[in-house]
Amino acid sequence: MERVVVGITGASGSIYGKRCVEVLISKGYGVELVVSETGRKVFEYELELPLENFISSLPEDLVNVYSPSDLFAPVSSGSYPVKGMVIAPCSAGTLGHIASGATVNLIHRAADVNLKEKRPVVLVFRETPLNRVHVENILRVVDAGATVLPASPAFYARPKTVEELVDFVVDRALTHLLGKSCGLFKGWTP
Numbered sequence: 001m002e003r004v005v006v007g008i009t010g011a012s013g014s015i016y017g018k019r020c021v022e023v024l025i026s027k028g029y030g031v032e033l034v035v036s037e038t039g040r041k042v043f044e045y046e047l048e049l050p051l052e053n054f055i056s057s058l059p060e061d062l063v064n065v066y067s068p069s070d071l072f073a074p075v076s077s078g079s080y081p082v083k084g085m086v087i088a089p090c091s092a093g094t095l096g097h098i099a100s101g102a103t104v105n106l107i108h109r110a111a112d113v114n115l116k117e118k119r120p121v122v123l124v125f126r127e128t129p130l131n132r133v134h135v136e137n138i139l140r141v142v143d144a145g146a147t148v149l150p151a152s153p154a155f156y157a158r159p160k161t162v163e164e165l166v167d168f169v170v171d172r173a174l175t176h177l178l179g180k181s182c183g184l185f186k187g188w189t190p
């Protein structure tokens with residue numbers, strides 16, 4: 001079973017991270033889940049769902065959950081075999097930590113080691129508008145091998161629900177992470 005690290009940070013859009021976890025599990029991937037301190041608060045606020053309730057709904061054999069302060073966790077090491085990592089949503093703060101190499105929590109550290117191991121790292125970045133620091137940090141992480149995928153759904157498929165908008169972004173993120181489509185979104189067909 002291939003495993004993927006999923007980081008959920010305190011940017012708006014916790015629903016993207018939740019959906020990434022659900023889709024990965026449904027496709028048979030193991031998930032190594034890390035939710036930042038603020039990520040937990042925003043998740044519970046935006047989704048009106050205690051994080052523990054979400055976690056307890058997931059299959060135990062497919063999901064490992066780590067505290068963001070647990071730098072002894074397996075995903076802290078580049079030798080732990082994972083396919084790659086997605087951070088959804090990714091805050092400007094976490095982007096800055098990854099861009100500078102200042103790995104303070106387990107999400108920063110896991111991104112850092114996956115980049116050094118040349119594995120796919122997808123940052124579903126959520127902030128608007130962008131200041132110069134954001135733009136420079138995006139450039140730095142892209143140069144280091146990351147994919148920065150703004151949480152920016154398209155409307156050409158005429159989405160009718162929030163879930164369809166979310167799935168557009170999640171499909172694009174997981175396609176870049178896994179190297180194949182998850183089939184959530186069929187792409188542009190005129």
Ligand SMILES: Cc1cc2nc3c(=O)[nH]c(=O)nc-3n(C[C@H](O)[C@H](O)[C@H](O)COP(=O)(O)O)c2cc1C
Nearest residue numbers: 009010011012036038039042091092093094126127
């Ligand atoms: C309700 C709420 C929404 C937020 N939305 C964003 C956002 O969209 N983008 C962002 O970069 N930060 C956002 N923040 C700020 C981050 O949570 C804050 O910078 C935090 O320190 C990020 O830490 P983390 O990346 O470790 O989760 C938001 C905070 C709150 C409370």
